[in-house]
Amino acid sequence: MRFRIFGAFGNYYHAARLSRAFSSKSRLGKVDRRIHQQLPSSPARTRFAPSPTGYLHLGSLRTALFNYLLAKATGGQFLLRIEDTDKKRTIADAEERLYSDLRWAGLEWDEGPDVGGPLGPYKQSERTELYQEHAKKLLKSGHAYRCFCSPEKLKELARRRASLGLPSDYDRTCDGIPSDQSEERASAGDPFVIRLRVPSEPPEYIDLVYGLVGKPNQNMKAQNMGETLYEDPVLLKTDGLPTYHLANVVDDHHMDITHVIRAAEWMSSTPKHLTLYNALGWKAPQFAHVGLLQDSGRQKFSKRKGDLDIRRFDEQGIFPEALLNYVALYGWSHSHQSDVLSLSELIASFDMKFTKGNTVVEPHKLMYLQKKYATRYATEGGPQFDALVDGVFDAIEQEFRRPSWNPGSKYPSPLKGPELRTRVARVLKYTAKNYTTPRDFFDNYKYFFYEVPLPEFKDNSGKMYTVCREIAAYTSHDMVSIFMQRVPQHWSECALKEAMLGLTEHIEKTTKNLREQGGWIDESGQHPYEDLEMPILKHKDAYKATQLYLRWAIARGGSGPPMHTVMAILGEDVVIQRLRELCDLLSKERSKAGKVGNAKVENSEA
Numbered sequence: 001m002r003f004r005i006f007g008a009f010g011n012y013y014h015a016a017r018l019s020r021a022f023s024s025k026s027r028l029g030k031v032d033r034r035i036h037q038q039l040p041s042s043p044a045r046t047r048f049a050p051s052p053t054g055y056l057h058l059g060s061l062r063t064a065l066f067n068y069l070l071a072k073a074t075g076g077q078f079l080l081r082i083e084d085t086d087k088k089r090t091i092a093d094a095e096e097r098l099y100s101d102l103r104w105a106g107l108e109w110d111e112g113p114d115v116g117g118p119l120g121p122y123k124q125s126e127r128t129e130l131y132q133e134h135a136k137k138l139l140k141s142g143h144a145y146r147c148f149c150s151p152e153k154l155k156e157l158a159r160r161r162a163s164l165g166l167p168s169d170y171d172r173t174c175d176g177i178p179s180d181q182s183e184e185r186a187s188a189g190d191p192f193v194i195r196l197r198v199p200s201e202p203p204e205y206i207d208l209v210y211g212l213v214g215k216p217n218q219n220m221k222a223q224n225m226g227e228t229l230y231e232d233p234v235l236l237k238t239d240g241l242p243t244y245h246l247a248n249v250v251d252d253h254h255m256d257i258t259h260v261i262r263a264a265e266w267m268s269s270t271p272k273h274l275t276l277y278n279a280l281g282w283k284a285p286q287f288a289h290v291g292l293l294q295d296s297g298r299q300k301f302s303k304r305k306g307d308l309d310i311r312r313f314d315e316q317g318i319f320p321e322a323l324l325n326y327v328a329l330y331g332w333s334h335s336h337q338s339d340v341l342s343l344s345e346l347i348a349s350f351d352m353k354f355t356k357g358n359t360v361v362e363p364h365k366l367m368y369l370q371k372k373y374a375t376r377y378a379t380e381g382g383p384q385f386d387a388l389v390d391g392v393f394d395a396i397e398q399e400f401r402r403p404s405w406n407p408g409s410k411y412p413s414p415l416k417g418p419e420l421r422t423r424v425a426r427v428l429k430y431t432a433k434n435y436t437t438p439r440d441f442f443d444n445y446k447y448f449f450y451e452v453p454l455p456e457f458k459d460n461s462g463k464m465y466t467v468c469r470e471i472a473a474y475t476s477h478d479m480v481s482i483f484m485q486r487v488p489q490h491w492s493e494c495a496l497k498e499a500m501l502g503l504t505e506h507i508e509k510t511t512k513n514l515r516e517q518g519g520w521i522d523e524s525g526q527h528p529y530e531d532l533e534m535p536i537l538k539h540k541d542a543y544k545a546t547q548l549y550l551r552w553a554i555a556r557g558g559s560g561p562p563m564h565t566v567m568a569i570l571g572e573d574v575v576i577q578r579l580r581e582l583c584d585l586l587s588k589e590r591s592k593a594g595k596v597g598n599a600k601v602e603n604s605e606a
Contacts, residue, residue: 037208037352040286043076044259048102048109049248051083052094056101058308058361059263059293059300062327065346066261066290066354068107069328073350076258080112081251082123085241101310105320106343111255119255124247131242134250134280135194135235139179143279144235146182146192147174170195170232194236196245196279202231202271203278208259208288209354213267233272245269249276257285264289264358265300290331291358298360308361317391317438322369330359340372367436378432388435389428393421395438396449414450423448426569430561445560448569452556454581480579482506491572496564500546508542553582 046067050060071078080102082095099114111117121127138144147170158168175197177185186192204214235246242250252260267289277284292300313323325341333353334341341349377385399405400414415423427448428435435441446452486502488495550563554575560566567575 039070039074039351040259042074042258044070044074045077045079045256046071046259046261047079047081047252047255047257049081049083049251050098051086052091052098053086053089054091055094055097056310058310058327061102061105061310061323062290062293062330063262064102064107065105065324065327066288066332067259069346069350070259070261070352071110072347077110078107079117079255079257080109080122081255082113083244083247084123084125085243085247087241097311101314104314105310105324107324124242124251127247127251128241130254131246131250132236132240135242135246138196138235138276138279139194141279142197143275144194144196145175146177146186147195147234148177148185148190148192149173170230172230172232175230175232191238193234193238195232196235196272196276198231198233198272198275203274205270205274205284205287207267207270208286208352209290209356210267213270231272235276245272245276249273249280249282252285253277253280253282259288260285261288261290264291288352288354290354291356293327293330294358294360296360298358300358317395318366319370319373319388322366322373325369325373326366329365330361331355340369340376370436371433374428374432374435378429385425385428389421389425392428392438392441393424396420396424396442399442400450420449423569427560430565430569444558447554447556447558448560448566452558454578454585455552455557480576480583483579484576487572491568493564493568496567500550500564501543503550504539504543504546507545508539511542554578 048060048064048067050056050064056064068078070076082098084090084095095113102109109115111119111122113120113122124131135144139146153173154170157171161168174182174195182192202214204212207213233245234243236242251257270287270289274284294300310323314320321342324343324346325339328341328346329339331354333355334349336345336349374388377388397416397420400416414420427445428441431441431445434444442449483499483503486499547563550567551557554563554570555566561569
């Protein structure tokens with residue numbers, strides 16, 4: 001008899017299908033999920049038990065967070081335990097990375113390998129004698145047996161079962177060995193493993209997410225083929241080290257764990273674990289299995305493939321608080337109107353309302369939260385805003401130190417040190433609602449920090465851009481003076497806005513005059529832009545044209561705050577320098593256009 005789950009991921013179903021297949025309402029009745037969605041009335045002891053065979057990824061961070069929230073919401077304790085018995089696949093720096101990545105994300109543990117605690121040690125490699133002791137108890141009670149089958153025999157059994165389309169479960173060849181013979185062979189040095197004797201009817205259990213879960217009927221396919229299938233998982237390996245099943249159960253019991261929140265892929269292992277609890281006479285914790293996080297191709301995230309390694313989010317400049325908020329929204333529902341929930345707000349509102357089924361992760365949701373937290377930090381100020389400024393400041397300085405960075409020899413050096421940091425803080429105050437990462441911030445607003453070369457003027461919005469450009473070309477000599485006449489000695493946003501209104505009036509009058517005289521006329525009396533139809537600009541259109549012109553000249557066409565704010569941040573010297581640079585360029589274009597017009601006249605006369 002056996003308990004096995006198949007599906008798209010090899011050895012487990014989609015959690016919702018598993019729940020339907022394994023329900024047994026006729027015996028235990030319908031479970032009211034609302035009861036199990038409530039928090040326990042007493043403090044919960046939870047744990048996060050990663051293996052150092054890979055780095056912390058998005059799915060494992062969510063598991064840690066849910067267990068952390070349950071402990072903190074009930075006034076309990078959150079433990080960190082390192083399951084390091086798989087020496088072959090252990091990565092040298094993975095354990096230290098687990099500590100640093102969890103702390104970067106904002107999760108601290110009450111007990112663990114590096115902080116100690118009353119029920120340690122908290123690394124499985126330091127608890128081997130305890131596992132061996134309990135394995136011997138299981139042998140003595142008859143709930144386990146030694147298996148002396150060679151790896152070759154087991155591989156052959158697996159090949160035969162695979163050819164029949166069956167799982168590679170054990171056939172209990174060694175189950176019938178008398179206990180005295182088993183002891184004798186073990187004492188003689190014959191290699192063996194210890195297997196759990198799984199009952200024909202593994203125990204049912206109530207899952208806090210899926211309700212009643214139990215075992216389906218016998219595997220009729222195997223019976224019809226004359227095969228006997230026994231799950232009987234290995235508990236203790238030939239080297240004396242435990243497998244996950246034994247160590248997990250022993251540790252949870254001895255560390256007084258009351259609740260286990262883990263991914264739905266472990267639902268197939270839970271009956272085995274409950275069998276162990278029953279065999280050892282222990283009370284099992286309550287289990288809650290949450291759906292898997294999947295990528296856009298509906299494949300689960302895996303630490304072994306490096307999927308969304310948490311360190312990558314840190315390196316990109318993602319806020320820890322935004323990332324925790326992000327993962328909390330997958331597989332858990334809340335009653336707040338806003339999805340923006342800080343860690344303290346998550347603790348205050350946490351309950352067991354987990355959603356069934358797997359979830360596809362949406363990257364744009366993280367960017368949405370990133371903008372919300374940036375706005376919150378900029379509004380509130382304080383240490384979090386200072387940390388944001390420092391992160392952007394460091395990223396920009398690093399960019400300026402890159403060997404490939406070179407804005408051109410004719411431009412002055414970029415801002416540095418305190419001046420750069422102050423500028424970053426001012427720009428962030430105005431642009432936080434669009435903030436995503438330090439890299440994007442620099443790309444979008446680099447004109448604030450060094451002299452960006454004047455870009456080619458692109459006609460992206462029809463005649464408005466064209467009119468603006470040509471007006472500037474034919475009034476370039478007085479454009480700066482017209483603007484500066486309207487700026488009082490005090491360089492401020494309010495004064496600059498008034499100056500822009502004055503420039504708007506100038507453009508309105510210019511377009512009106514040009515339309516009345518029939519278009520552009522250069523010094524030779526020609527129309528170098530004969531195909532330009534001069535529209536009548538209303539005040540709001542003229543103001544838009546002013547904004548476009550100044551954004552091209554001063555912000556180098558970049559996005560950002562309103563232009564009076566941009567100019568206030570940049571300062572008078574930089575603004576005048578950039579305006580003059582553009583006016584010089586447009587004057588040259590005007591001269592060139594005039595020469596072309598004269599050439600046309602001479603050719604026509606010839």
